[in-house]
Amino acid sequence: MRGPARARFRGRRRxxxxxLAALVTAGVVLPLSAAARPQTPAPAPASxxxxxxxxxxxxxxxxxxxxxxxxxxxxxxxxxxxxxAVDRSLAAPSxxxxxxxxxxxxxxxxxxGGLARADRVAVLVPGSDTGLDTYGRFRAAxxxxxxxxxxxxxxxxxxxxxxxLGYETPGTVSAAVATxxxxxxxxxxxxxxxxDLHGVTGHRARISLICHSYGxxxxxxxxxxxxxxxxxxxxxxxxxxxxxxxxxxxxxVWAARGAGDWVGNVPHLDVDLFGTTVGFGADPxxxxxxxxxxxxxxxxxxxxxxxxxACLANLARIALGETSAVTRD
Numbered sequence: 103m104r105g106p107a108r109a110r111f112r113g114r115r116r117x118x119x120x121x122l123a124a125l126v127t128a129g130v131v132l133p134l135s136a137a138a139r140p141q142t143p144a145p146a147p148a149s150x151x152x153x154x155x156x157x158x159x160x161x162x163x164x165x166x167x168x169x170x171x172x173x174x175x176x177x178x179x180x181x182x183x184x185x186x187a188v189d190r191s192l193a194a195p196s197x198x199x200x201x202x203x204x205x206x207x208x209x210x211x212x213x214x215g216g217l218a219r220a221d222r223v224a225v226l227v228p229g230s231d232t233g234l235d236t237y238g239r240f241r242a243a244x245x246x247x248x249x250x251x252x253x254x255x256x257x258x259x260x261x262x263x264x265x266x267l268g269y270e271t272p273g274t275v276s277a278a279v280a281t282x283x284x285x286x287x288x289x290x291x292x293x294x295x296x297x298d299l300h301g302v303t304g305h306r307a308r309i310s311l312i313c314h315s316y317g318x319x320x321x322x323x324x325x326x327x328x329x330x331x332x333x334x335x336x337x338x339x340x341x342x343x344x345x346x347x348x349x350x351x352x353x354x355v356w357a358a359r360g361a362g363d364w365v366g367n368v369p370h371l372d373v374d375l376f377g378t379t380v381g382f383g384a385d386p387x388x389x390x391x392x393x394x395x396x397x398x399x400x401x402x403x404x405x406x407x408x409x410x411x412a413c414l415a416n417l418a419r420i421a422l423g424e425t426s427a428v429t430r431d
Contacts (some may be wrong), residue, residue, distance in 0.1 A: 113391050144203070146163040152357055163197070163198045163200075167199055169200075173185075173204030174190040192212075198210070198392075202307070204313075206262055208267070209233070210234065211264060211267065214248040217299070217302055217303065220307050221259050221260045222308055223264060223309045224251065224310050224311075224312055225266050225299070226265050226266060226310065226314070228314055229263075229314045230271050232271045233270075233271065233327050240267060244264075245310070247417060247418065248262075250418040251263065261422075264295070266286060266292065266295055267347070268288065268295060269320065286323050287328075288324075296329060310330060310420060311324075313333065313334065313336070315338065315339065321341070323342075327350065328353065332358070332421070333351055333355050333359075335355070335386045336358050337401075338357060338365065339382050344384045345392050355393045355394065356428075357391070358406075360399060360402060361398075362400050362405070363395060365400055388411040396416045396430055398416070398421075398431075
């Protein structure tokens with residue numbers, strides 16, 4: 103490495119260390135202050151947690167809706183009216199919940215469309231700061247993709263979208279958001295979801311993962327040999343792997359980042375700090391990473407599912423298997 107390049111690398115490395123030191127400090131201070139606030143009570147999740155066959159699907163939906171209704175009553179009695187409203191909405195008869203856990207920041211897996219008969223299933227994996235209290239924005243993204251799939255699907259192709267808030271996402275300003283710890287704990291749950299979805303669809307459906315922000319780290323940890331056709335990384339800080347090949351995925355690996363996404367300013371390094379590796383390595387949209395890079399236009403970090411956008415249309419093409427129609431920058 104020559105002098106100027108070495109100086110730039112060292113400068114970026116120092117910036118990363120300073121940023122991560124601040125995040126570590128926040129990761130200590132914020133949990134300690136949060137510990138003083140009591141959590142909203144909620145019941146344990148309903149059982150069974152996931153269906154194995156189409157015959158069990160309606161029963162599973164009903165069990166989790168009933169659990170959400172109980173959680174709403176408990177939250178209301180506790181005085182947390184915001185959480186109670188979210189839980190009540192999830193308990194509505196029209197909601198299709200594969201899983202629900204109202205405890206802590208909360209977890210929910212919701213289906214849009216007819217899963218049992220679907221030919222194409224897109225699973226959305228969210229990034230940081232996603233929980234029950236912010237679930238509305240994640241659900242809006244899933245609904246936008248579901249509607250886009252319905253518009254773009256060839257006649258006779260049946261589609262479904264699964265919004266998977268199946269792990270405790272890190273806070274944007276926290277030590278956890280800069281390490282793979284949460285992703286490593288989430289990956290087995292994501293792999294289990296994919297197995298359950300194949301159990302419902304009878305392995306007929308082609309499943310794709312659409313992974314936003316820190317969710318791409320989760321997908322990277324779950325990717326090895328996973329029975330999915332495509333993995334799309336959007337607004338990704340990295341996957342923890344040096345290349346798409348290093349993910350050891352059976353799937354096609356895609357990546358996109360909008361011109362307005364602040365993640366483009368994040369240094370793509372991994373650094374040993376306080377005995378922990380922080381950062382996520384190679385940039386997924388770089389040529390060296392080796393993903394199939396597709397157009398995301400001027401999207402900002404939260405704009406990838408904007409109706410009418412180039413990115414949303416491309417995500418639908420990927421989920422539908424129309425790979426030759428995907429546009430590039």
